[in-house]
Amino acid sequence: MALTQSKWGMAERTLEPAILEVRDLTVHYHTSRGAVQAVNAVSFDIREHERFGLVGESGSGKSTIALALLRLIRPPGRIENGRVVLDGVDLLALDDEAMRKMRLAKVALVAQGAMNSLNPVARIRAQLRDALQDHDVELSPKALDKRIKELLDSVGLRREVAYMFPHELSGGMKQRVCIAIAISLRPKLIIADEPTSALDVVVQRQVMDTLLTVSEELGASILLIGHDMGLMAQVADRVGIMYAGNFVEVSPSSGLFREPLHPYSQLLINSLPSLESKGRLQGIPGLPPSLLDRPTGCAFRTRCPRAFDRCVTEEPLLREAQPDRWVSCHLY
């Protein structure tokens, strides 16, 4: 269980117990044209102190997973099936009030446009206070001031920020306020859904740095959702690549980026432009399938250069092709 911890480096954490267990999670959106199978029997674990990355194109179901873990799926969406166990508690079995208490206390969300989710007419201090009070943290005014100062310190903001309104802050600062709110109750898991996609690269690096530092101090795990493969390579310990509502590959990022196994992962990683070398830009031909009407067999077979007859008839299951590397492809 040795934690070879370097902030940006890979940590070898083979025996860490899982903090989050997701089994057969299935989410459908019910539309007039039928059920959109947004998330299709997805299973994965997030280990303690782990930074797990979830990547995929738009519509692959990554944000739906985030919402399902928080039980924030709204109609016409519905969690059809599955189990989500966070720190020993089955979230899908809780009543609404108990789930409301779990949010923020055990699992917190930093959303994509989180900076726009701040209340424009309330000072930052009031927004931090509300989060604490709503979860029955009773503090004397003095202790509250101290806690708010600590929270702002931990995300690298000056304490005067507490008395400012959101419009007085830059995008990066607002996103850090959101991180401060997310960590205010010391959650076990922070779900960061594209936390920096609206920010410039320089600010992105600062905000990511803040997020990773505070989660490390808390000992919280991170579920990082996004489509920026560069960010995943730098931040995540393990990465799950989603395609059409399911994982095609779940691998430690060191192995994944060196030698992707699934044809989709290979094409995706090869399509990324880099600053290292110039060459022909190669996209992935074709389009993702409609989730209303999934193709038989493998969902990727219509775009896969290595598809063969078995891919049409049989849906591949996620299996361990190499130690800790899971692929759903008939080639393995």
Place this chain on the structure above:
Amino acid sequence: MSELLEVRHATKVFGGGRLFRKRAGMVALDDFSLAVQSEPPTITAIVGESGSGKTTIARLLLGLTSPTSGEVLYRGNNIQSLTREKRLQYLRDVQVIFQDPYEVYNPFYKVDHVLKTPITEFRLATSTQEAQRLMEETLNAVGLRPEETLGRHPHQLSGGQRQRIMVARALLIQPRLIIADEPVSMVDASLRATILESLRLLHLQFGISMLYITHDLTTAYQISQNIIVLYKGEVAEAGDVDLVVKTPQHPYTQLLIDSIPAIDPSKTWKKEKLVGDPSARVSTAAQGCKFADRCPYVMDICRNEAPPLFRTDEGRAAACFLYRDRPQLGGSDMNQVLGTHALAVPEGAGRVVA
């Protein structure tokens, strides 16, 4: 005069009360000059963060906004006062691709509409059959199958398909210059490469020049020959894209390149202590180098004087006093460092993957 489009000492200031209150405005673009030649065709990238003035440049070149001072010229004539005839010619020569492939369509019309309108307006076809053939040809050229796109409404197509129809529309008119303002930032990674490749092929096959405006240095590096890095409305560094990306000289360019997360996990994201707040507003009153508050190499002179462009290489200039021993470039001479060599045809080009 071979300049197709030229910006001369353009400054754009937003806000700033004149009537009721005297307030310093927000300088979006500060004394910017750039000439775009149509021969030989080049791809020039304009890169900057939000608020750097890159979209203001696009809007100035498109005549969507007029500069506070300075002028924008189309073949030597001020763009704001073109004759009817010249204006029509300008509209043919300069086309645009916007960032958002969702908002540019009218949801009530089929996508054919955006292709048919230029055909009718510019009388590109004499018959309906010819118009149809023209539309199909251009769609093929950007890697779309006409039978899958024509006759559909915008909501039936993906973002990548819609963006490629916009590329097709720009191509239909056979312009000399395409101004592409963040054409791939709202498109998925797997399609991004395809769209960029089709833009590059348009450049190679039809000799169309391009201004590629983006915040993404990586894609800029991939498709352009020249690059202009903007910081808060001023040129920080400009020149040959390989020089600028491989050996950045301006401290801001260095910071920008270091901040890009590498796809290889074994390369660690360099961490530096950053000083100052990256999003502080710049007012007209600001003196000296705008990057001074964040610069690790800041000197006294940076606080008092704005650095001009110094020519640090044959094909590159940087606006930084670190290079003050090099010859100085006048504001309008930036074109001297922007190479005009044509882009080498990459292997396997000439084919667009659908």
